[in-house]
Amino acid sequence: MLEFVLLGMLMEGEMSGYDLKKTIDSTVGHFYNASYGSLYPALKRLADKGHVSMKETADSKNRKLYALLPEGREAFMQWLAEPQNSRRELLIRVFFFDYLEEGIRMEHLQGYRHAAEREVRELDAVRSVVESELAGIERPEDYYYRVSVLDYGLMHAKMQREWIQNIMERKSLNHVNPDK
Amino acid sequence: MLEFVLLGMLMEGEMSGYDLKKTIDSTVGHFYNASYGSLYPALKRLADKGHVSMKETADSKNRKLYALLPEGREAFMQWLAEPQNSRRELLIRVFFFDYLEEGIRMEHLQGYRHAAEREVRELDAVRSVVESELAGIERPEDYYYRVSVLDYGLMHAKMQREWIQNIMERKSLNHVNPDK
DNA sequence: TTACACATGTAAACGGTTACATGATTAG
DNA sequence: CTAATCATGTAACCGTTTACATGTGTAA
Numbered sequence: 001m002l003e004f005v006l007l008g009m010l011m012e013g014e015m016s017g018y019d020l021k022k023t024i025d026s027t028v029g030h031f032y033n034a035s036y037g038s039l040y041p042a043l044k045r046l047a048d049k050g051h052v053s054m055k056e057t058a059d060s061k062n063r064k065l066y067a068l069l070p071e072g073r074e075a076f077m078q079w080l081a082e083p084q085n086s087r088r089e090l091l092i093r094v095f096f097f098d099y100l101e102e103g104i105r106m107e108h109l110q111g112y113r114h115a116a117e118r119e120v121r122e123l124d125a126v127r128s129v130v131e132s133e134l135a136g137i138e139r140p141e142d143y144y145y146r147v148s149v150l151d152y153g154l155m156h157a158k159m160q161r162e163w164i165q166n167i168m169e170r171k172s173l174n175h176v177n178p179d180k
Numbered sequence: 181m182l183e184f185v186l187l188g189m190l191m192e193g194e195m196s197g198y199d200l201k202k203t204i205d206s207t208v209g210h211f212y213n214a215s216y217g218s219l220y221p222a223l224k225r226l227a228d229k230g231h232v233s234m235k236e237t238a239d240s241k242n243r244k245l246y247a248l249l250p251e252g253r254e255a256f257m258q259w260l261a262e263p264q265n266s267r268r269e270l271l272i273r274v275f276f277f278d279y280l281e282e283g284i285r286m287e288h289l290q291g292y293r294h295a296a297e298r299e300v301r302e303l304d305a306v307r308s309v310v311e312s313e314l315a316g317i318e319r320p321e322d323y324y325y326r327v328s329v330l331d332y333g334l335m336h337a338k339m340q341r342e343w344i345q346n347i348m349e350r351k352s353l354n355h356v357n358p359d360k
Numbered sequence: 361t362t363a364c365a366c367a368t369g370t371a372a373a374c375g376g377t378t379a380c381a382t383g384a385t386t387a388g
Numbered sequence: 389c390t391a392a393t394c395a396t397g398t399a400a401c402c403g404t405t406t407a408c409a410t411g412t413g414t415a416a
Contacts, residue, residue, distance in 0.1 A: 002403080018367050027326070030303075030333050038404050040369055061412060063367065091332060097325035123210075145277035146207070148347050152271060153210050159339045167328050182375085198395050218376055220397055241384060243395065 001089070002034055002042045003051075007068060007076035008096045010052060014067035017043055031091050051075055083111065094167075109168055116161035123154045181269065182214055182222045183231075187248060187256035188276045190232060194247035197223055211271050231255055263291065274347075289348055296341035303334045 009015065009023050017040055024034045043066055046052045051072030057063045068076075080100050084090055090112065097105055127150060134140040134147070189195065189203050197220055204214045223246055226232045231252030237243045248256075260276055261284050270292065277285055307330060314320040314327070 016367075017369090028329070033404090035405055036367095036369075037371095037406070042403095044369095061367065091329055094325055094332075095329045097328075098322055142278055144350070145274055145347075148277075148343075149208070149271055149275045151346070152274075152343050155339050155343055156336075159335050163328075163332050163335055166331070167325075170324070196395075197397090213377095215377060216395095216397075217378070217399095224397095241395065243384095 001092070002038055003046055004076060004079045005032065005034065005092060006039070006042060006046060006066075007051060007072050008080075008092075008099075010066060010068040010072070011076065011096075011099060014055075014065045016063050016065055018063075020066070028092060028095055031088075046072065083108065106168075109164060113161065113164045113168065116157060116164055119157040120154070120161055123150070123157055126150065127154055181272070182218055183226055184256060184259045185212065185214065185272060186219070186222055186226060186246075187231060187252050188260075188272075188279075190246060190248040190252070191256065191276075191279060194235075194245045196243050196245055198243075200246070208272060208275055211268075226252065263288065286348075289344060293341065293344045293348065296337060296344055299337040300334070300341055303330070303337055306330065307334060 005024060005028070006020055009020055009027075015023065017036070020043075021034060021036060021039055024032065043052065043054075047054045047066070049071075051069060052066045053069050055065045055067065057065055076096075077099065080093065080096055081104050084093055093108075097108075100108075130147060130150060134143060137143075185204060185208070186200055189200055189207075195203065197216070200223075201214060201216060201219055204212065223232065223234075227234045227246070229251075231249060232246045233249055235245045235247065237245055256276075257279065260273065260280050264270055264273055273288075277288075280288075310327060310330060314323060317323075
């Protein structure tokens with residue numbers, strides 16, 4: 001995962017490990033964390049694999065610049081085109097979707113939308129069952145927070161569904177590009 | 181974390197490791213995963229610490245029942261009363277909030293609400309900056325998905341804020357208890 | 361001159377998953 | 389009788405965090 005994030009960040013141009021950390025923190029940092037303890041070894045692995053090049057700078061700091069090599073670019077693009085593997089990958093992948101071909105992108109987004117819709121339906125069903133169960137017990141107030149967490153899941157799934165819907169309708173672009 | 185989840189689940193009564201896994205999957209499973217490979221060793225640790233008791237059943241299966249001991253209950257209640265340590269803990273903690281004293285509960289919820297409000301403000305500010313930056317570049321469409329991920333963060337923060345607000349207003353309880 | 365940001369890295373520890381191994385019970 | 393579910397556990401592996409170690413550049 002981290003390796004692909006690094007490759008993705010290097011798509012923009014060469015950077016040091018330190019820069020990469022800062023870039024990650026300031027972009028995907030809200031939902032993905034990279035510590036130096038994982039970042040530097042990951043860069044070393046990528047260099048060993050021949051996915052990135054490492055160039056020591058002459059500016060007297062012991063600074064090293066990493067740049068994407070064609071092999072690394074290919075590995076990144078291949079990863080990006082794959083279907084999403086884990087839930088936590090969703091946002092990272094979408095973050096890099098500007099690099100992905102429109103066809104595959106839309107295919108993936110449709111998949112995500114479908115998954116989100118299914119989840120809303122499932123949780124709605126669970127919520128109904130829970131509600132009728134609560135109606136039949138002595139002290140339903142004692143389960144208030146448990147039920148609240150279920151509501152969180154439902155709100156989250158609905159939000160996600162709406163978000164994907166907005167993306168597909170290019171709602172956000174209207175913002176950026178009001179005349180269209 | 182897992183240890184506290186196990187203790188929390190045992191608040192309801194004695195269970196086997198297998199039952200605990202199923203309970204976790206069917207309640208907090210949407211945002212917390214426990215595999216047997218972590219669950220059984222965790223139960224062993226809890227038993228060694230004297231937080232749970234282990235009783236082998238006579239029903240011919242090699243089934244073991246774990247029950248919460250006073251020390252375990254205390255450890256759990258102490259953990260629950262602590263302020264939230266990591267972002268991922270939020271939902272787990274709230275799930276067990278029915279066990280928490282109303283005063284501390286409200287204190288915590290106010291803290292969560294405050295954090296959520298701050299995050300919305302922060303992301304709103306970031307979003308504004310990004311928008312004006314986009315207005316000044318050649319091809320803003322090329323950053324559409326990056327911006328979308330930022331929008332996700334904003335929608336998520338707003339949803340969370342609303343969720344906490346609803347909890348504090350006992351919106352969910354009206355559902356459960358329509359006459360109030 | 362001192363504190364903060366820049367900059368790279370390692371080692372131990374942690375928490376977890378995956379795969380494997382084993383066997384009993386139950387429902388079709 | 390056979391497949392699914394119940395039931396417990398270990399070992400190897402994985403990625404990551406935390407703490408440590410070290411040193412440079414820069415602005416107050």
